[in-house]
Amino acid sequence: MENKKILFAEDDQMLASLLVYRLRKEGYQVNQIHDGKAVKEALEQGIPDAIVCDVMMPYFSGIELIDYVRNELKSDVPIILISAASNDENILSAFKMGANDFIPKPISPNELSIRLAKELSRVSV
Amino acid sequence: MNLKKKREALREELAPVISNFLFHTNEDPVNEQKEYIKLKIAIREKLRYPEFRKTLGEILYDLQKDVSGEVRERLLILYRELELHHHSLERLNSWRWEVVSKGIRELTEMEVEETFLLIAKKINHRLAVVRRQAELATVKLSPKGINKILDTAKYPISEWQQLKIIEALGTIENFEPPRFKSWLLSPNNDVVLFALRLMRHYNQNDAETAIIELVKHKEDIIKKEALECIKYFGFTRSLSSLKQIFSGLSNGVKIEVLNVFGELGTDADLPFLYHIKGIEQEYFVHSKVLATINLILPDSELPTSDIEKFKSELPKNLEEVTVKGDDEEIYNFVEWSKSITPTKETPIETEDVTDDIASSVSELDKETSDTLDEHLSLVSTSENDNTAVQPKSFEDNYSNLDLDSREKLLDSIEDFGDSREQEHLEVIVEKEENSELRFRAFHILKRLQDFKNRVNSNDVEEKASEEEESFNANEEGFLHESMHSIFYRLFQKAADDNAKKILLVEMQPVGDEKEIPFLKRLLRTEAKTLHSTVKETLSIIEKRLDYEKDEPKIEEEHSPAKEPSANENRISLEMFSLYEEIGISPAQDTLDFEPDFELSGTIAERIEPKNPKDV
Numbered sequence: 001m002e003n004k005k006i007l008f009a010e011d012d013q014m015l016a017s018l019l020v021y022r023l024r025k026e027g028y029q030v031n032q033i034h035d036g037k038a039v040k041e042a043l044e045q046g047i048p049d050a051i052v053c054d055v056m057m058p059y060f061s062g063i064e065l066i067d068y069v070r071n072e073l074k075s076d077v078p079i080i081l082i083s084a085a086s087n088d089e090n091i092l093s094a095f096k097m098g099a100n101d102f103i104p105k106p107i108s109p110n111e112l113s114i115r116l117a118k119e120l121s122r123v124s125v
Numbered sequence: 126m127n128l129k130k131k132r133e134a135l136r137e138e139l140a141p142v143i144s145n146f147l148f149h150t151n152e153d154p155v156n157e158q159k160e161y162i163k164l165k166i167a168i169r170e171k172l173r174y175p176e177f178r179k180t181l182g183e184i185l186y187d188l189q190k191d192v193s194g195e196v197r198e199r200l201l202i203l204y205r206e207l208e209l210h211h212h213s214l215e216r217l218n219s220w221r222w223e224v225v226s227k228g229i230r231e232l233t234e235m236e237v238e239e240t241f242l243l244i245a246k247k248i249n250h251r252l253a254v255v256r257r258q259a260e261l262a263t264v265k266l267s268p269k270g271i272n273k274i275l276d277t278a279k280y281p282i283s284e285w286q287q288l289k290i291i292e293a294l295g296t297i298e299n300f301e302p303p304r305f306k307s308w309l310l311s312p313n314n315d316v317v318l319f320a321l322r323l324m325r326h327y328n329q330n331d332a333e334t335a336i337i338e339l340v341k342h343k344e345d346i347i348k349k350e351a352l353e354c355i356k357y358f359g360f361t362r363s364l365s366s367l368k369q370i371f372s373g374l375s376n377g378v379k380i381e382v383l384n385v386f387g388e389l390g391t392d393a394d395l396p397f398l399y400h401i402k403g404i405e406q407e408y409f410v411h412s413k414v415l416a417t418i419n420l421i422l423p424d425s426e427l428p429t430s431d432i433e434k435f436k437s438e439l440p441k442n443l444e445e446v447t448v449k450g451d452d453e454e455i456y457n458f459v460e461w462s463k464s465i466t467p468t469k470e471t472p473i474e475t476e477d478v479t480d481d482i483a484s485s486v487s488e489l490d491k492e493t494s495d496t497l498d499e500h501l502s503l504v505s506t507s508e509n510d511n512t513a514v515q516p517k518s519f520e521d522n523y524s525n526l527d528l529d530s531r532e533k534l535l536d537s538i539e540d541f542g543d544s545r546e547q548e549h550l551e552v553i554v555e556k557e558e559n560s561e562l563r564f565r566a567f568h569i570l571k572r573l574q575d576f577k578n579r580v581n582s583n584d585v586e587e588k589a590s591e592e593e594e595s596f597n598a599n600e601e602g603f604l605h606e607s608m609h610s611i612f613y614r615l616f617q618k619a620a621d622d623n624a625k626k627i628l629l630v631e632m633q634p635v636g637d638e639k640e641i642p643f644l645k646r647l648l649r650t651e652a653k654t655l656h657s658t659v660k661e662t663l664s665i666i667e668k669r670l671d672y673e674k675d676e677p678k679i680e681e682e683h684s685p686a687k688e689p690s691a692n693e694n695r696i697s698l699e700m701f702s703l704y705e706e707i708g709i710s711p712a713q714d715t716l717d718f719e720p721d722f723e724l725s726g727t728i729a730e731r732i733e734p735k736n737p738k739d740v
Contacts, residue, residue, distance in 0.1 A: 014140055014184055015191045021144035022196075084191075108194035109148075 004120055005048040006030045009039045009065070010082070011057050015107075019052075022109040023116070036060015040068065047075050050120055052112070055083035055090065066097040078119035082107055135180050142168065143184060147199050172207060182209040186231055201236050210237045217243060222252050229255070233262040241266040245273045249280060257286050264293045268300055271323075275308045275316050282315040290319075291326055306332035314344050321350040330358040337363040341370060345378050352381040356388045364389060368397050376407050383413040387420040395421060434524060434556065520552050528559060535562055539569050539608070544577050568617050575650060610643035612636070622654055629655070629662045636666040 006028045010016035013034065020032045031048065033039050036059035042048075051069070055062035062081050069075050078100045083090060086104030094102050100119050103112060142164050149161045171177045185204045189197055204210065213235070216228025229247065232240045244266065247259030260282070263270035271294060274282075282290075294300055308320035309332060321339070324332065337360060339351035355363045367382050374382060383401075386394055395418065402414045415426040526534065535553070538546050550570035557563040612632055619625045632640055644663040648656060 012191065014136065014143070014188050017140035018144045018147065018188065018192065018196070021141060022148055025148060105191050106189075106193040106197070107191060109192065109196050110194055 004028050004050070006116070007033065007039065007042055007048040007051045007053075009033045009036070009051070009053040009057060009062075011035060011054060019107070019109055019112060022113060026113055026117075028116075034058075036065065039065055043069065043073060047073065047077050049123070050078040050080065050116060052080045052082065052116065055081055055085065055094070062099075063093065063097055066094070066099055070098040076123075078116075078123055080112075080115060080119060082112075131176075132180055135177070136184060139181060139184055143181075143188070143203075146203055147196050168207070178207075178209060178212060181207065182212055182231075185209065186235065189234060204235050205237060210235060210240070213237070214240060214243065217247070222250075222255055225250075225255055226258050229258045229262050233265050236266070238266050241270065245270070245277070248274055248277050253280070256280055257283075257289075260286065261289055261293055264290050265296070268297055272303055275305075275311065275320065278313055278316055280315075281313075282319055287319050287322060291323070302327045302329070304331065305329055306335060309335045309339065314347060317342075318347055318350050321347070321354055325354055325357050330360075333358070333360050333362065336360065337366055340367065340382075345375055348374070348378045349381045352378070352385050356385045359389060361389050364394060368394075371401065376410050379405075379407075379410045380413045383410070383417045387417040390417065390421050392421065434558065519549050520556060523549075523552060524556065528562075531557070531559070531562055535565055535569070539565070542569070542573070544573050547573050547577070608643075609639045610636075612640060613643055616643075616647075622652065625651070625655055626658050629658045633662050633665045636662065638670055640666055641670075 004027075006023060008016060008020050008023070008030050010019070010032075011034050016032055016034065020030045023030050031042055033042055036057045039053070039057070039060055047069075051065070053062045053065055057065075060068075062083070066079055066081075069077060069079065079098070080101040080103060081094045081099045082103045082105060083094075084105040086102075091102050101115050103115060145157075145161060145164055149157070151158075153161070168181075172181075182204070185200055189200050189204075192200065210232060213228045213231040216224050216231070217240075219225050219228070225247065229244055232244065241263060244259050244262045247255050248263065250256045250259060260274050260278070263273050267273075271290065274290070294302070302323070305320040305323040305327070306329065308316050311317050311320065317339070321336070324330070324336075336351050336354045336358075340348050340355070340363065342348055342351065354360075364386065367385060371379060371382055383398075386398065390398070398414055398418050398421070402411065402418065405411045405414060419426050523531065523534070531553075538550065542550075547570060550566050550573065553566040554563055554570055557566060612628055615628055616625060619628060632644075636644075641663065644659055644666070647659045648663075651659065
């Protein structure tokens with residue numbers, strides 16, 4: 001998974017640091033961002049290999065991000081949503097909008113790593 | 126830089142350090158191992174500063190909420206290794222309840238199990254909010270926490286709190302619940318109540334006697350919970366005890382007791398339930414008794430109040446029937462009855478008396494009788510057809526009839542019915558909406574019942590006289606014949622004996638032979654006070670008729686203009702042919718014309734056929 005570029009958007013700085021640390025340790029190139037605006041700017045610079053994004057973010061929610069990526073950027077980049085609000089409605093709407101995966105909080109860094117690898121391998125195939 | 130910004134900066138600084146600590150393994154590269162050791166030394170030095178310890182503690186506390194699995198385990202170990210829980214323990218001693226609460230919450234979330242006993246002390250805190258938190262923390266931190274709560278709790282434990290504790294117990298891995306019956310003797314009623322609920326939750330049915338005894342507890346809520354346990358565990362031994370204490374219980378508890386009977390009761394408990402049904406005044410308890418009886422003996426108690434009658438939609442083939450009174454239309458109705466009445470043979474309960482009656486009415490046209498039986502759904506239309514549709518009751522059939530058909534049916538019963546129709550008449554009396562029909566049905570029923578009672582009493586008296594036997598054999602005939610009297614209906618409606626006497630007196634000058642069976646029947650059915658008037662009337666009519674019997678011969682000889690009967694008033698077929706032949710059409714009033722002339726022989730020959738077939 002070396003050199004795979006991951007856009008990681010999470011407003012909780014401690015959690016983001018922890019998960020990014022874990023992903024970097026796996027060998028990913030992780031761009032860590034804390035709010036929706038920065039996500040949009042980063043996406044205008046270039047599409048990453050995968051996006052890991054919290055649903056609840058300032059300025060730009062995870063659902064809006066999916067809509068932006070799928071409908072405006074016309075990109076099929078794998079998007080994994082993470083959220084503490086893991087009710088059925090949220091999960092279903094995320095998948096309807098085009099999310100590739102959904103991981104509820106509390107999140108296991110190991111689980112995130114495995115799911116991300118799976119999504120990337122699916123795309124490469 | 127203010128305190129908040131300082132903390133933010135510190136958090137940013139500590140974030141990679143904590144991540145390094147949490148993801149460090151001995152397999153890491155050497156440079157990472159060196160960095161890990163350096164960080165550890167640096168943090169140890171900084172832990173001397175309370176602000177640093179506080180911030181680090183908060184970071185780890187917040188982070189543990191968002192992570193799970195192995196990383197969370199490492200985080201909790203790090204929290205304890207850095208002795209960050211000491212700060213939370215200090216909070217337990219604060220005089221401010223919110224600080225104590227926060228300390229309990231931190232120690233619980235960070236799973237500092239060794240603080241279990243310290244937190245358990247707060248189970249009897251003066252404030253309910255701290256008590257509740259301490260109870261939950263005690264259960265979460267130790268499998269023995271529930272024992273501690275039940276042993277020491279002096280304050281009430283709310284139902285919600287009990288549910289939360291049970292939920293917390295469910296999260297403990299390999300939890301072995303204690304025998305909760307030990308706490309059924311607790312002086313704290315809430316502990317007893319909670320113990321009962323826990324026994325039910327963990328299926329501990331080893332305290333049958335104690336639970337049955339708790340139904341006598343002074344608190345209704347404990348009684349109800351004990352009853353729930355009895356029902357849940359199926360303690361049938363409790364039923365006799367419940368019967369004994371039932372009358373002294375509150376209505377709410379009575380309903381719970383009846384629930385137990387509904388669940389565990391048998392036929393043997395029905396006498397008790399019927400007894401309660403008879404004496405219980407309270408509406409809800411009374412209703413519950415009925416429901417309980419129905420649970421044990423299904424459909425034995427049926428709803429009676431506020432029941433509306435609904436006519437179901439008539440079958441399609443019934444629409445073809447216009448029951449107006451002629452035989453063909455009755456036949457059509459019967460055809461429809463066949464289509465919906467049982468094809469399976471329905472057993473008919475007949476008493477000896479009914480057999481007697483059946484033989485006495487043998488003169489009735491068999492076809493009509495069969496028709497009536499079918500009409501009333503009494504007999505099968507096809508004896509061999511066992512692929513029967515579920516038979517419809519008479520009540521169902523009757524409620525489907527329109528007014529005309531119901532009237533027609535009642536006519537048939539009145540004319541041809543016998544005691545077998547009694548139960549159907551009872552249904553009609555109970556269900557008929559039309560007051561006139563209901564009244565008629567009531568009188569027919571009364572008549573049949575009177576007759577049946579009389580027959581029964583005659584049986585007991587061993588049919589004292591031959592006349593009586595003869596009466597029994599022919600009573601149905603009498604009944605039938607007596608109905609031909611014009612006074613029959615009037616007599617039925619007479620309000621009292623005086624009115625009946627007036628009728629009898631009125632009958633004397635005008636009565637004819639139709640009144641004789643009626644009067645003879647009155648001698649048997651009416652009170653003795655009327656007998657003299659009846660006998661007098663009977664005697665007068667009989668004398669007059671005897672006289673008239675002799676007289677007609679003379680009248681026939683001397684006066685051919687005899688009083689025509691209704692049939693005789695009708696125009697004969699011969700006369701009709703004659704009218705046609707000679708091309709005249711009689712006026713309406715000439716239909717009653719009685720010719721007082723003789724026809725010539727030619728015409729007479731022409732209109733009087735020698736062979737009836739010629740007509």
